[in-house]
Amino acid sequence: DLVFPSLSYRTGPYAAGGIPFADGYADYFTLLNERDGGIGGEPIRVPECETAYNTEKGVECYESTKGEGALVYQPLSTGITYQLIPKVTADDISMLTSGLGRTSAKNGNVFSHVFNFPANYWDGASVAVKHIMEQEGGSLEGKKIALVYHNSAYGKEPIRTLQELSKKHGFELKEVPVDHPGQEQKSQWLQIRRDKPDYVIMYGWGVMNQVAVQEAANIRFPMDKFIGIWWSGSENDVLAAGAKADGYKALTFHNVGSDYPLYDDLQEYVVDAGKAAGAGDQVGSVLYNRGIYAAMLVAEAARTAQEIHGVTDITSGQMRDGMEQLEITEEKMAALGLPDFGPEFSVSCENHGGEGFVAVTQWDAEAKEWNLVSDFMQSDQDVIQPLIDADSSAYAEENAIEGNC
Amino acid sequence: MLDAANTNDVAVDNLLEVNNIEVIYNHVILVLKGVSLNVPKGGITALLGGNGAGKTTTLKAISGLLASERGEVTKGSIKYRGGAIQHQDPAEIVKQGVVQVMEGRHCFEHLTIEENLLTGAYTRSDGNAAIQQDLEMVYNYFPRLKERRRSQAGYTSGGEQQMCAIGRALMSRPETILLDEPSMGLAPQLVEQIFEIVKSVNEQEGVTFLLAEQNTNVALRFAHYGYILESGRVVMDGPAKDLRENQDVKEFYLGMSDEGRKSFRDVRSYRRRKRWLS
Amino acid sequence: MFYREAGDFNTSYAQDQQTFPIRFDRYRYYLVLFIAVFVVPFVVNDYWVNSLFLPFLIYAIAAIGLNILVGYCGQVSLGTGGFMAVGAYACYKLMTAMPEVSMFIHILLAGGITAAVGALFGLPSLRIKGFYLAVATLAAQFFLVWLFNRVPWFYNYSASGQISAPERDTFGILITGPNTEAWATYMFCLIFTVGSALVARNLTRGSVGRKWMAIRDMDIAAEIIGVNPLRAKLTAFAVSSFFIGISGALFFSIYLGAVEVGEAFGINKSFLVLFMIIIGGLGSIFGSFAGAAFLVLLPVLLKIVGVDWLGWPTDIVAHLQLVIVGGLIVVFLIAEPHGLAQLWRVAKEKLRLWPFPH
Amino acid sequence: MKDQADSYVTDDGRTIGPTVMEMKNITLRFGGVEAIKDISFDIREGEIRAIIGPNGAGKSSMLNVISGFYVPQEGEVWYKGAKRPPMKPYQVAQQGIARTFQNIALFEGMSVLDNVMTGRLTQMKTGMLAQSFWKGAAEREEIENREIAEKVIDFLEIQAIRKTPVARLPYGLKKRVELARALAAEPTILLLDEPMAGMNVEEKEDMSRFILDVNDEFGTTIALIEHDMGVVMDLSDRVVVMDYGRKIGDGSPDEVRNNQEVIDAYLGVAHD
């Protein structure tokens, strides 16, 4: 059988984010098992292991599940990702970190077993700026953009990219860090109220998101000029602020809602059959969709691997080849019952991160739903690629990696 | 109340009866090995014995404070006015009229002397006036406390704290007071005075006393009846006056030899002490 | 009857002062050490080492360190996470600056640097006491974490702000990086753990230890009988931080391999190690091990039972785990407030009497 | 009273030397409370000096001044012929002044033996490094000091409880352990704050014996606070009487016993 361990966090400070993702991830595979008998006839197993978003528990989970023939890990935590990068490489298991983890892992030449398609944090920053530029009619000259970020490695990710972009486009960048956990942000938002930036970009996580949206509303910052990264763009983050959150924007690398043929199957084979993971009440939420999307990518990679190697019960090494030759096209997604669900992209040995297409969503407080308000746009590769090369080659040097392409 | 001289021929009803109790600390250390006592109503009963004999433990067993020291009564019974109290809450026992003045003072350091005394009246519900009156009474007994009424108890001298502890117990208007080493650390004239107070409280208010005391001399002068404990057992008991006359008690507890009081300077040659049990 | 000291006679003070004065204890201790050195390395695999042994050994060092400060010297500290971070970052800087030097030296040096930082943050302890001091040490915790996050020099200007341990060896055996052997990392940590325990034991049985304990039990009296409180407290802070620094260095370089300061060395770590020593037993080296075992192994055990055997949903198991750990802490405290070590001592005392009740 | 500089021999054959410590015009205030008012007295080498007085007179405070725990607002302490500069309590202890406390201040978390060994701390000097390896210097020093501690333990007859945690001991034994701790320091001056409180006659006799033996065998100077007049009168060479922070008497036991002011303030009735 095919083993896709799920390192989930249904407890701890970020449980609210971890639950829907884990549900989606598990439900998709359940659907494949129930409806198709697995992938290529090979049944799927998804052993779940609770990490509570804690790196040590993450390691424990990894060690305890890898022996079962795990094919790919999807740790959903930047901290755990960093721990696992050397380990998965040594154990010849792949790791998928869509929209999180180490950005420069996009360079497959250095990071042979790590994949972060379809988009990464730097793509996010770039597309946010691109979106703002569109709003402003093409020029950012003399504009002021504030970055409110979680004061951690994750939150600091976009800074380099934004600095480059500010040089390129001539806007002023203002960095506003918020310390973990971020329940008190009065001084940050007073600064913003005083500085009156034209836009605010946010890289937040957990309670920081809810408080930031609330405080932005309190100082009456125009919500449609407030753009969060995809980890700041779920229902959790806006519901607490109620109607005042209307218009708040967030980036995404997959589509929203549950208006897809696949969801009918999900309802029929999984939810109604009582086989849903968790409470079964998350279907269609942003993070649930992200779980579905991640599972879909993994499943397609497994299928690709089966095709390449001509066996159904693939090994983790074969799975890696599948990941590396994955191609997601419009037709493929439509065939899966997920038309338009995400950007098209293809993976190669050098590029483990896709083309960096990202879209913008907006919160409709009345209807309590997120809507896609832009197309999937490509990030500014001219700015990002050099940064990726620099960072990955530094890593290669430090760890004496020769390159595998 | 009782006449100190001839308690033995008066039939008295016992307010407090301790029956053959065994106390173990920490589940392993056996301290009392079958102690029985009777405390007659309206009497002053003295509990004598050397260091570590188990006097404090006995008193704590009665007042229910053992539990908080990880000790427990494993055998025997303690009855107050006929009802078993060995498994009751300390607060319950105080409500029934038994308060203990603990060894080593135990004042509430951060409360002022006056607050300490008022806390003593915690269980009372007979109104502020009565409490104020008793406060005056305590101040009368211990004028020194009145002077220091506004000081935090933690900053008063050892003797002042001892007075505070006794006064605090009086404030609850108890029926029975368990006094643990009241004379410890008090100046001689104050020791006399405290025992006079005990006596007058006993006589005028009818309060029953059970006191553990090292100062055997004074204790036996004021008590009606005495028990001598050694290593967790009662080794001798009898009316105070008989005990006073007992040769062994005289020698070991009163420091008297046939020639009268010995000088402390004369004790230097090593001398084996007689033990009742060993 | 099975367990007794009758027949054990000490004929010199040196014998009387040994770590395990009772022969039976001594043999048991040798047996454990024998198994740890000559059996375990040959049977362990990655899972056992990475999920159980390494965290246990490393936390045990931290617990020993904190126990010296809290259990022996009575200065409650919540800065453990921060001090572990100092150890980790010192180790990282040393590893990257001097790749050819043995990891052994790096770890010890990291401990030394942490000791200096610890002593510095120990200065307020002269005036501040009890829980006030505990909260004051949080200042160290937050400040250090902020500093390592803020100043890029500490993480060698890496884009991610994380530090990751490059491959390093000692005596030609790889002990950091992904390609290590389970037994090697295990042995490396074991040496430090056993060494720490021995040094801690030696320090606490002699005059230094008595100074600490005197300060703990009654600092004023200690000063009046001739203990210089500032020196005693600062040495406790330094020694304690030394061990904590070692454990932080091992935690980063051997166990996790990559850390982000706020995540790995946050306030939770401080609390966790404090919990270990309180549960294990304050003022007891054995207690440090017991506490570390309790908080590292119990959750894993509960997880295995709940998820793998009973097949319950992971989140329910995780929540139950909290309930059970919390409940057990309370139950243990009620049974014996002075921790597992004391529970063990009382059990021995009873065993000695067994089968007689007293 | 004999001349300050001279030594003399007491009736029972002990030699009392010249003044070792002198308190000059000590005044100590706590906020509004004046605990000690302008008190002067001296302590001579080898003598047993008692301090008596009613509760709250300031006796314990005086001992605290001597051991450097309280710093008097006015006055000087002279020790071994020189004025003592401002000092921390631990420095005072290192000069050879040991004491016991009125409210027992033992280290409750340690065994009796360890408590006694803490008395030796001022004499133990091996460094941290040597101690962490134990074998060698540290062990040697430990054993040397242990021998002294054991001697004290023997002397005070507390061998049987050597390994008992002090928290479990009854009051009287604790007092004895405290004395042992102070003695272990081999002090020049030993300050005892009510060493016999809470003891029965027999135990007081034991304690008296110890005090006398210490004084006699080691020539230790002793300053003693005690409320048992029998003990004070029998043991001491000279007595200071305090009342409300003032000194109201100073002299031999007999002189003090017959001083009317002392009788009024403290003794109540003339003691035999």
Added chain:
Amino acid sequence: MPEQLAFTIEVFLNGLMAGVLYALVALGFVLIYKASGIFNYAQGVMALFAALTLVGIMEGQVPFGHLINAILGTEVHHFGWHIPAFLAIVLTMVVMIVLAYCVQRFVFRYLVGQEPIILFMATIGLAYFLEGVGDLMWGSEIKTLDVGLPQGINVWIDEFTYNATGYGFFIDNLDIVASIVAAVLVIGLVMFAQYTKQGRAMRAVADDHQAALSVGVSLNFIWILVWSLAGFVALVAGIMWGAKSGVQFSLSLIALKALPVLMLGGFTSIPGAIVGGLIIGVGEKLFEFLIGAPYLGGATENWFAYMLALVFLVFRPQGLFGEKIIERV
């Protein structure tokens, strides 16, 4: 008014307000510490638990629904009723009193007379336990708490100050409500502790468990009383903070914001909690605004609050209003 000055004043005012919110959490600590010498690590979790319970009751959520469903295979989630906020608060208070009773009955009753560190430890066990139970009972997703408190900029102040000084000050309505609530609480609690028999008994218990027992103070009663009061304070804090950020696990971390307040004000002083809160609030905000953000890269509030408290402590080791630590031999 010059811009910089206006901003500084605005930050100052908001610091005061934030301080009040910290103080609300700190008050719970003070109450329990004062009455039993227990440093209650579980105070933050209690706030979370109270808020969770309040939301659960208002929304008619089935307690332990997830667990029941997992075991019995049922599908129960909600009772289908909505309870008005006021009634729900009362019901939550009942739950908190029951909790106080259980804490006393099953934990602290057995720990009378133990050292502070051991009692502290027990509260840690309690915190774990409550956290687990809270999650099992009400689930760990984020919940919105709306008891009808006003939130957002106070328009009146904004306009008034704008007209008066040319710069409209930002004051959050929620903060204004919090300040009023805090003032009422503090006055009430101070009266209680200082002037009632129970208050005096409470302080006595903190000093010496045994002695309190010996004069007949019922530790059981006092502790249940105090834990109930602390539960009430936790509920208030839970409502205020929950309104800002939704009710979720992180709510329990507000305890960390309260600790510097606590040490600065003194563990035993109720007014100290407020004054400490104000000083910390203003201090950290002004420092972040004037020095932290411009020169140190920001996010300095967390450690600065502790450093500030530390500086105060070096001069007054018992905090500004704490009871003097008695050092005598």
